[in-house]
Amino acid sequence: MERARAVTPGGVNSPVRAFHAVGGTPRFIAHAQGARLTDVDGLEYVDLVGSWGPMLLGHAHPEVVAAATAAVGRGTSYGTPTRTEVELAEEIVGRTPVERVRLVSSGTEATMSAVRLARGFTGRELVVKFAGCYHGHLDALLASAGSGLATFGIPGTPGVPEAATAATIVLPYNDRAAVEKVFTERGDEIACLVTEASPGNMGVVPPEPGFNGFLAETCRRHGALFLSDEVMTGFRVSRSGQWGLDGAVEGWAPDLMTFGKVMGGGFPAAAFGGRADVMSVLSPDGPVYQAGTLSGNPVATAAGLATLRLADDSVYARLDEVSSAISGAAHEALTAAGVPHLVQHDSSMFSVFFTGRDEVVDFDGASEQDVPAYAAFFHSMLDQGVHLPPSAFECWFVSAAHTDADVQQVVDALPAAAEAAARASAS
Numbered sequence: 001m002e003r004a005r006a007v008t009p010g011g012v013n014s015p016v017r018a019f020h021a022v023g024g025t026p027r028f029i030a031h032a033q034g035a036r037l038t039d040v041d042g043l044e045y046v047d048l049v050g051s052w053g054p055m056l057l058g059h060a061h062p063e064v065v066a067a068a069t070a071a072v073g074r075g076t077s078y079g080t081p082t083r084t085e086v087e088l089a090e091e092i093v094g095r096t097p098v099e100r101v102r103l104v105s106s107g108t109e110a111t112m113s114a115v116r117l118a119r120g121f122t123g124r125e126l127v128v129k130f131a132g133c134y135h136g137h138l139d140a141l142l143a144s145a146g147s148g149l150a151t152f153g154i155p156g157t158p159g160v161p162e163a164a165t166a167a168t169i170v171l172p173y174n175d176r177a178a179v180e181k182v183f184t185e186r187g188d189e190i191a192c193l194v195t196e197a198s199p200g201n202m203g204v205v206p207p208e209p210g211f212n213g214f215l216a217e218t219c220r221r222h223g224a225l226f227l228s229d230e231v232m233t234g235f236r237v238s239r240s241g242q243w244g245l246d247g248a249v250e251g252w253a254p255d256l257m258t259f260g261k262v263m264g265g266g267f268p269a270a271a272f273g274g275r276a277d278v279m280s281v282l283s284p285d286g287p288v289y290q291a292g293t294l295s296g297n298p299v300a301t302a303a304g305l306a307t308l309r310l311a312d313d314s315v316y317a318r319l320d321e322v323s324s325a326i327s328g329a330a331h332e333a334l335t336a337a338g339v340p341h342l343v344q345h346d347s348s349m350f351s352v353f354f355t356g357r358d359e360v361v362d363f364d365g366a367s368e369q370d371v372p373a374y375a376a377f378f379h380s381m382l383d384q385g386v387h388l389p390p391s392a393f394e395c396w397f398v399s400a401a402h403t404d405a406d407v408q409q410v411v412d413a414l415p416a417a418a419e420a421a422a423r424a425s426a427s
């Protein structure tokens with residue numbers, strides 16, 4: 001870590017990895033297989049981070065490794081169209097309501113491009129987002145993550161010119177009245193409303209029933225686009241993501257969607273897609289420019305395609321089993337130790353809030369947590385060989401590769417961790 005800090009800010013290439021929220025030193029991972037990580041000291045951990053979402057099938061799944069290895073052998077990038085890109089796009093179009101999809105390399109790039117497209121298509125500038133929703137680190141949406149919740153606040157972040165966020169409006173999540181008000185006042189200026197399809201970046205805070213449908217309808221009435229960010233939920237909470245759980249059942253579709261994580265099989269691949277008429281405004285068919293040297297990279301698309309093709313009903317059933325077993329045991333252990341907490345789910349995605357609240361519906365609620373209690377809980381689990389997310393505000397990611405023995409190791413570690421949390425909470 002000292003060597004890392006000498007050459008890289010904070011010693012990490014993405015801030016949450018640094019353990020600042022829980023203290024201590026991050027583990028340097030040397031290799032991983034299934035649900036297990038092995039660090040450079042040879043210590044093994046059951047992984048409940050899953051690379052922050054992509055590892056739906058676990059690490060080094062043999063068929064994903066074979067697909068990626070074969071692709072590497074054919075050359076790693078050509079800068080031309082390839083068959084695999086088309087097959088991956090077909091797989092995404094087949095599972096979701098999007099009609100056309102453009103591949104990019106990260107979730108940030110996907111939402112950045114989708115927002116630009118929404119602005120180009122509508123000729124409007126305003127973007128509405130929700131506090132606590134993370135859409136990547138693009139200037140326009142790097143807003144109100146960690147800052148106090150200001151109902152109609154205009155965000156400001158060091159390094160981001162005021163002009164970049166002047167057209168961003170931040171609202172409290174799950175608050176229909178706030179959405180109605182801003183659309184009534186400024187509806188004809190709004191290019192798009194962007195939301196996590198089911199937020200996982202303030203802990204798991206699912207949409208209240210009908211909320212996404214309400215957003216889609218409100219946007220439609222005002223000629224704004226509804227941009228549903230499924231970078232985290234896509235191909236994880238169901239084979240069709242969060243849309244498979246609400247829009248597909250209720251009969252509506254977002255105008256634009258973004259994907260990432262699972263669809264790259266652990267490689268840098270992401271996508272944005274949507275209605276054919278909206279996507280046709282994109283270069284080279286239309287005037288809105290977007291491009292990428294490594295977009296649709298043959299290795300990343302081969303791994304992503306293999307992952308999605310393997311993600312069948314049995315995978316989703318296993319994710320549900322693992323998720324209920326672990327979240328149920330966490331609830332039992334924390335209850336037995338007298339630690340105030342709340343487990344919230346969206347399908348197999350769940351998080352544990354260290355809070356006395358009965359429910360968390362927005363960023364305000366999510367922000368009130370006993371962070372020292374979580375830090376103690378986290379370190380006890382780590383000492384017992386379970387790698388949780390190093391922050392109280394993240395969701396716990398399970399995989400279909402978690403075996404019964406992996407789950408049992410987590411379950412066995414929980415009571416001592418809950419006791420550690422109880423001691424930290426009392427002190």
Ligand SMILES: Cc1ncc(COP(=O)(O)O)c(C=O)c1O
Pocket residue numbers: 052105106107108109111134135136137196201229230231232260261270
């Ligand atoms: C919902 C959501 N959107 C966008 C992103 C950004 O994706 P990336 O980290 O690939 O840039 C993330 C990353 O966690 C995310 O969870």
